[in-house]
Amino acid sequence: MGTTLLGFFEQLGDSPWSVALHESEIAYSLIESFHVWSLCLFFGMTVMFDLRLLGWTMRKVPVSEVIRRLQPWTIAGFVLMVISGTILFYAIPVRSYQNLFFRTKMLLLLLAGVNILIFHSRIFPSVAKWDADAIPPRAARVAGALSLVLWVGIIFSGRMIAYNWFDCDRQPQPEIINFLTSCVPTD
Amino acid sequence: MDLLPFFQWCYATPIGEGIRNSTWLFPVIEAFHLLGLGLTAGAVLIVDLRLLGVGLSKQSPAQLWAGARPWLLGSVTLMFASGIPLFLSESIKCLYSFAFWVKMTSLFLVLLFTFTVVSRVAQTGLTADRPLPPRVTALTSLILWFGVAWGGRWIGFS
Numbered sequence: 553m554g555t556t557l558l559g560f561f562e563q564l565g566d567s568p569w570s571v572a573l574h575e576s577e578i579a580y581s582l583i584e585s586f587h588v589w590s591l592c593l594f595f596g597m598t599v600m601f602d603l604r605l606l607g608w609t610m611r612k613v614p615v616s617e618v619i620r621r622l623q624p625w626t627i628a629g630f631v632l633m634v635i636s637g638t639i640l641f642y643a644i645p646v647r648s649y650q651n652l653f654f655r656t657k658m659l660l661l662l663l664a665g666v667n668i669l670i671f672h673s674r675i676f677p678s679v680a681k682w683d684a685d686a687i688p689p690r691a692a693r694v695a696g697a698l699s700l701v702l703w704v705g706i707i708f709s710g711r712m713i714a715y716n717w718f719d720c721d722r723q724p725q726p727e728i729i730n731f732l733t734s735c736v737p738t739d
Numbered sequence: 740m741d742l743l744p745f746f747q748w749c750y751a752t753p754i755g756e757g758i759r760n761s762t763w764l765f766p767v768i769e770a771f772h773l774l775g776l777g778l779t780a781g782a783v784l785i786v787d788l789r790l791l792g793v794g795l796s797k798q799s800p801a802q803l804w805a806g807a808r809p810w811l812l813g814s815v816t817l818m819f820a821s822g823i824p825l826f827l828s829e830s831i832k833c834l835y836s837f838a839f840w841v842k843m844t845s846l847f848l849v850l851l852f853t854f855t856v857v858s859r860v861a862q863t864g865l866t867a868d869r870p871l872p873p874r875v876t877a878l879t880s881l882i883l884w885f886g887v888a889w890g891g892r893w894i895g896f897s
Contacts, residue, residue: 581896588773588892589885596781603810610785610806613798621795625788707777708770715766 558734561645573643580643587636591707594629597622598703605696607687614683615692619676650720650733653712660709664702671695746834755827765828772821776888778814782807783853783884786861790877800873804861815850836897842890849883 564570573579603609604618641648648654675691682688688696718725720735730737749755758764785807788794795803826833833839860876863869871879 577896581893585889585892588776589888591773592777592780592888593784595777596779596784599778599781600785600807600810609810610795610798610803612802613795613806617797618795621797625784625794704774707774708767711770711773712766715763717762 558646558649561649564642564645570642570645573639580640583636583639583643587633587640590629590632590636592629594626594633595703595707597626597629598699601626602696602700605688605692605699607685607693611686615685615688616679616683647716647719648713650735651713651716652718652729652733653709653716655733657706657709657713660702660705664699664706667695667698667702671699742834746830749827749830752827754824755830758824758828765825768821768824772818772825775814775817775821776891778810779818780884780888782811782814783880786857787877787880790857790860790873792874800861804858808858811853832897833894836894838890838893838897840890842887842894845883845886845890849880849887852880852883 565574573583600609601618601622604611604613604615610618641654671692675695682692687693718729718733720730720733720737723737725735725737729735758768785795786800786804789796789798789800789803856870857876857880860869860871860873870876
């Protein structure tokens with residue numbers, strides 16, 4: 553599995569558009585800036601909602617109203633983030649695939665997705681009972697706190713991708729690192 | 740006014756040198772800075788979207804401003820606490836960076852604008868003695884914040 557994925561990303565990285573993007577300083581920088589701006593929209597909205605779930609802000613505003621009014625903006629930010637992020641990955645596929653921080657980020661994204669699924673299937677359906685509570689019940693607070701922690705982790709690992717000091721080309725690395733990054737060092 | 744000696748002094752501070760000599764300090768401090776940016780965006784957007792008539796439009800702007808203000812103050816503090824060490828580590832580059840000056844100018848203007856005009860408009864938005872129409876206020880705020888974020892991201896590319 554690992555080698556076929558690697559082969560696929562190598563091919564992707566050799567495609568003309570990928571090379572052009574990688575080599576174009578302006579285009580790459582613009583897309584990366586766009587990624588950060590969409591992050592501001594997405595993360596800003598998500599944090600405010602999570603803080604409401606924790607009862608740390610806008611205590612007088614019903615939770616369902618916060619989610620209904622902010623969700624379109626959150627989704628818009630998320631879509632823009634995924635589009636720009638995919639293009640950024642497409643510009644540097646192999647290095648990203650073998651990047652420990654990129655892998656951490658993908659794992660945390662997955663966990664954040666699971667947290668959202670659980671919140672919407674198990675916790676939010678009973679919102680009518682606690683909609684106006686200044687401090688929502690424990691389960692909702694836990695979901696909000698988990699979301700905050702996961703997205704902060706995603707921002708951190710995302711920012712580290714560009715500074716990868718565990719890069720496959722920077723050997724020697726501890727064996728565990730090369731294992732975690734599917735890196736086979738060549739001498 | 741010759742700023743170079745001051746920027747050289749900043750560059751030579753132990754904090755600046757310590758960050759330059761470390762592999763991971765700059766990225767980690769930068770991640771905190773980015774986190775502060777995201778938090779700032781959240782607090783700003785809650786108020787500005789409302790002034791534009793979208794987002795939490797059933798709530799009064801005054802109430803949203805009151806709820807967002809402590810988070811705005813906290814996140815701006817985080818931005819300064821992380822931004823100043825980053826600046827110290829590469830102050831000489833900043834002196835000659837156009838993006839850096841765009842950012843500092845917008846930052847000065849937006850902080851002034853936020854805590855004078857935005858706060859007044861949010862608190863008096865529906866009455867006649869507001870300093871600016873709410874939509875104009877929100878757009879000005881968003882454009883200035885965009886200047887801060889654009890300049891900030893572009894410092895790294897220059």
